[in-house]
Amino acid sequence: MIDPKKFEDFGARLSAALAASPAVDIEKNARAMLGGFFARLDLVTREEFDIQAQVLARTREKLKALEARIDALEKPPAGQP
Template sequence: MLDPKKIEEIARQITDAIPPGVKSMAEGAEAKVKQVLQSQLSRLDFVSREEFDVQTQVLARTREKLTAMEERLAELERQLREQA
């Protein structure tokens, strides 16, 4: 999910954009905006930066292993051809 600090920042920016007259009529506008934002963003299929970074590392390790396996397979095939 998104960083709660980012959501608070977005909620604060939206609240700051509301004209003062309207803002005074709606106590807790920032909290309500934050709640609505959190609700709507939770419906989206986001991954956190941490999850993204972990998956990036897993992919990098998988690619390294695949490259090593491809090299080993090519070597074994070469050896097999030489024996034939």
């Protein structure tokens, strides 16, 4: 059976090799490039989106309430044709 200690040692060596490899630089460069690309797209953050969704929900509730008030005001009083 293979000793688990050897797996841990192999994992540690692999992590150390990857940390010293150009893969780390490639990842940093890719992140920077994608960050610049997304910045030019004029996107909103998730937090800004959630805030606007809440504002829209409150506005829809107010609109429903106002529509109900208008409907009640436009109804003829009871007993009148």
